[in-house]
Amino acid sequence: MTKKPLHNIYSKEILRQKLESESVSRRTLSFYRYVIISDPKTMRDRLYSDWEDLGVLGRIYIAREGINAQLSVPEPNFAALREYLDGTTEFKEIPFKIAVEDDGRSFLKLEIKVREKIVADGLDDGSFDVTDVGVHLSAEEFNRKLESSDALVVDVRNHYESEIGHFEGALLPQADTFREELPMILDLLKDQKDKEILMYCTGGIRCEKASAYLRHHGFRKVYQLHGGIIEYAAEIRRKGLPSRFKGKNFVFDGRLQETIGQEILSECHQCGNSSAHHINCANPACHVLFIQCESCAEKFDHCCSEECKEIHSLPEAEQRKLRKGKSASNRHFSKSRIRPKVFELHRKN
Known part of the structure; x- marks a missing residue:
């Protein structure tokens, strides 16, 4: 019996043809969880085999510290994926962030990698309590905090993400990577430990480490946007709330961005004209x-x-x-x- 390959075997052209020929719509989503995975390699192979059968495409990182996933799944298999995760002890009831805009073409293949960390942060996790995170805020609570004169808003993303969209009045560290950004944020806020610090990122995962990092360095009033920009956009639309996020949300898949606000905040890097593409x-x-x-x-x-x-x-x-x-x-x-x-x-x- 031929053993099933646990990796992609098709060219990009064939993958694109397969995706274009699908007769069902897809749903793009993301999720993460910090949880101990005792054998990441075995978990990786199991997920690849089972998720390929469900038609899952995407980019997933597995590490001993947890999972970080961005993927798309055929609409008819969405409930089956939810059931699968709930039936896996490590991922039971893991929250989904559903894409704001979705053309079903966010990913071409299924790619699951074992990493040292699910987000490269450059931190020695043993040097501080990574579970001592900031207070999670809903979109409504986040909006209310933004009105406080005592609050500082910090964008915990890379410069090319915040360049096309960000919250009003946010500090925008000009970092290329999350690893570079953490010490930048600490330096920017070094004289602001009495202030309320409001942090946000795309889906919430970077704020988990960043908020714990700030609390370790003596910041006590640390808050983070629950579910990140993706969940914020969903909640304000669901509840009819005003959006304090302007422009577009950068995403790490084939779409590259989602429209949250209609504003164009950035410029073409070649001519300087207004553009967010x-x-x-x-x-x-x-x-x-x-x-x-x-x-x-x-x-x-x-x-x-x-x-x-x-x-x-x-x-x-x-x-x-x-x-x-x-x-x-x-x-x-x-x-x-x-x-x-x-x-x-x-x-x-």
Whole structure:
């Protein structure tokens, strides 16, 4: 009997064709939980085998400390996924964050990885109590706290996330990674320990560590938005509440963003015109994430520079030769460092 492969075996083109040919709609959701998983590798293989049968696509991280999942599931199998998780001791009654906007094309494949941590934070968890987290606030409670003159709002996300959308009056650390951001936040707030600190992130997971980190450093009035921006958007729509979040919510899947407010807060990284459209450079050897307006998308053929545009126009075989042995994953336009020359040149043209 042939053993079932516990990893993707199809090309991106085939995966896209399979997704496009589906006759059912999909639901995109995310969830996380800090919980001890005694054997992450065994858990990983079990989830892959069972979730593939349910048609789950997505990116899931498993570690001894828990699970962090962003995925999509065919609508007819949504209840089965809920039942599956409730039947697994570690994940029983785990809260779902349902996508605000969903075209069903958020993921192409199922990818489950075993990691040291479910979020890379660079912290020594043994040096402080990671369970001593801030007070969780609903959207309604968060809005009420925002009206207090004694409150400081802190965005616990990377700069390319907060650039396109954030809460009114929030501190926006210009960090490239969560690992970099934690000491930045501590420095920004070092003289504010008597203030109420309101923290938020995409789905709540980064606030769990960040709030415990602040409490460890002497901050006592620490609050965090329950369920993050995703749950905030759902609750304000459900209850008819005013939204204090402006612009778009960055998400780590094929959609790249969800619209929460209609405001455009950011600029095209190439020409400076108003835009909130994130895109990965069409040259696979580059693949840098940046903001590009419609005009520059047409001018540069969805690439970040003339050089990448020229490479992108070459036959695929030549492109493969040029990018052989090179990695272009997880690269993004960096505001926290010197602006890349390609974007400076475009501004002068």
